[in-house]
Amino acid sequence: MSTPLEDLATKAYLFGFPLVFNLDQVERYVTTGVGKNAAAPWNRFSHARALAGPEDTFVTINNDTVYSMAQLDLGVGPVRLEVPDTAGRYSVLQFVSAWTDNFAYIGHRATGTDAATYLLVPPGWAGQAAPGETVVRVPTRVASIVGRWAVAGDDDLPAVHALQDATTLTPIGSAAAEGLPSSEATGLSEALRFFDRLRLWSQAFPPAPRDADTFAAFAPLGLTTTGATPYGRDPELDAALEAGYAKGKDLLETIVASGGGNEVVNGWSLAYHTFDYNLDFFEVGSLDDPAFKIADPERRIVQRAGAALAGLWGNQAFEAAYIATYVDDRGDALTGEHTYTLTLSPPPPVGAFWSLTMYDVPDYYLVANPIDRYSIGDRTPGIRYEDDGSLVITISHTEPADAKARANWLPAPAGEFRPVLRMYEPAAAILDQTYLVPAITRV
Numbered sequence: 001m002s003t004p005l006e007d008l009a010t011k012a013y014l015f016g017f018p019l020v021f022n023l024d025q026v027e028r029y030v031t032t033g034v035g036k037n038a039a040a041p042w043n044r045f046s047h048a049r050a051l052a053g054p055e056d057t058f059v060t061i062n063n064d065t066v067y068s069m070a071q072l073d074l075g076v077g078p079v080r081l082e083v084p085d086t087a088g089r090y091s092v093l094q095f096v097s098a099w100t101d102n103f104a105y106i107g108h109r110a111t112g113t114d115a116a117t118y119l120l121v122p123p124g125w126a127g128q129a130a131p132g133e134t135v136v137r138v139p140t141r142v143a144s145i146v147g148r149w150a151v152a153g154d155d156d157l158p159a160v161h162a163l164q165d166a167t168t169l170t171p172i173g174s175a176a177a178e179g180l181p182s183s184e185a186t187g188l189s190e191a192l193r194f195f196d197r198l199r200l201w202s203q204a205f206p207p208a209p210r211d212a213d214t215f216a217a218f219a220p221l222g223l224t225t226t227g228a229t230p231y232g233r234d235p236e237l238d239a240a241l242e243a244g245y246a247k248g249k250d251l252l253e254t255i256v257a258s259g260g261g262n263e264v265v266n267g268w269s270l271a272y273h274t275f276d277y278n279l280d281f282f283e284v285g286s287l288d289d290p291a292f293k294i295a296d297p298e299r300r301i302v303q304r305a306g307a308a309l310a311g312l313w314g315n316q317a318f319e320a321a322y323i324a325t326y327v328d329d330r331g332d333a334l335t336g337e338h339t340y341t342l343t344l345s346p347p348p349p350v351g352a353f354w355s356l357t358m359y360d361v362p363d364y365y366l367v368a369n370p371i372d373r374y375s376i377g378d379r380t381p382g383i384r385y386e387d388d389g390s391l392v393i394t395i396s397h398t399e400p401a402d403a404k405a406r407a408n409w410l411p412a413p414a415g416e417f418r419p420v421l422r423m424y425e426p427a428a429a430i431l432d433q434t435y436l437v438p439a440i441t442r443v
Contacts, residue, residue, distance in 0.1 A: 009244020016198040018308040042073040042177035047164040063375040068147030073177035074122035084166035090150035098140035098205035101278035110285025185229040191245035260306035266439040272317040321426040329439035336397030336414040345390030351425030369411030
């Protein structure tokens with residue numbers, strides 16, 4: 001039987017997980033880099049020059065685009081962003097707050113593909129932008145820009161590299177970036193380190209005003225304590241935090257494995273509203289639309305945590321719609337022990353493009369395979385359609401013997417896996433479920 005303090009710690013874990021998990025990744029980008037994105041200082045882009053592969057250990061990373069990543073620290077003041085003319089190419093710069101709110105989009109769908117200049121400003125800024133600059137108000141001092149550039153193949157990379165190099169960030173002032181607060185405490189367990197980072201980072205980057213009372217209720221856990229860490233001193237508090245951390249972690253993993261509360265159709269978890277937990281911050285390219293807002297406050301907490309673990313920095317469905325599945329048409333777990341087919345008749349209706357990407361379980365990383373194919377989609381060279389325009393994709397660990405199946409083969413790991421279907425700029429038929437993807441069929 002859990003105690004009230006343990007239950008409070010469990011809720012605090014779920015509430016605070018997105019902040020801590022997100023800023024851990026932010027720190028990776030400014031210190032060691034991630035995969036093909038080398039480390040870059042605050043307020044500077046890191047450009048990946050090749051598509052992601054299995055060596056890029058980031059949850060549910062895509063294999064459709066190359067990434068341009070930047071971690072903002074607007075403690076330096078406003079930062080000017082300049083983007084080039086992409087001549088109609090699909091690209092998007094997605095802006096994500098410390099709490100993982102998607103608060104702005106710049107790119108093909110949102111703002112068009114002409115060259116433009118933006119001024120990124122910190123909370124409370126009351127200055128004046130220069131003529132021709134569009135102001136983007138950033139809700140937390142630290143935030144991320146997640147840039148994606150569509151690539152048609154290796155021959156297309158030089159053109160994309162030129163566009164990446166022309167996308168720049170320039171701080172207006174000369175102040176140095178402050179970065180993330182760090183604890184001086186040593187010897188803390190994994191659980192206590194988590195809550196200490198949550199304590200420090202929530203004070204540096206407060207949650208949205210609507211969530212202030214929820215967070216204030218965590219005061220008995222020491223999360224509102226300033227100065228030195230309160231952990232590692234009070235055995236009763238430490239025990240409650242350890243228990244709450246363990247229970248919260250188990251709950252979160254269960255939530256993700258069950259589809260995160262999303263509607264499930266034909267075994268696919270429709271993540272059309274997974275990232276709709278932002279209710280407060282709407283800048284250029286974002287939609288302040290009830291259709292893309294999670295109104296239930298308890299569900300919103302769980303949804304944000306699940307989205308962070310299974311798909312950190314995922315787009316909202318109006319930009320790119322995601323669906324994922326763990327099971328076949330029999331309801332059994334997908335595994336490399338079997339062969340499957342997915343028949344898309346017709347393929348998804350999109351304004352940009354679509355892809356089906358393979359991820360392992362439970363890490364959700366891309367899967368190494370002998371043909372170096374990590375995704376398949378409408379831009380994959382050599383895929384073969386049926387006479388009626390449908391596409392039959394073969395999913396298996398073992399390479400198919402049939403030539404047509406081999407052309408449409410998405411390699412799977414030996415163990416369990418989770419495919420994700422991404423539909424960039426989805427048509428209304430996808431979002432209103434007029435268009436549905438069938439179950440993956442076990443052969």
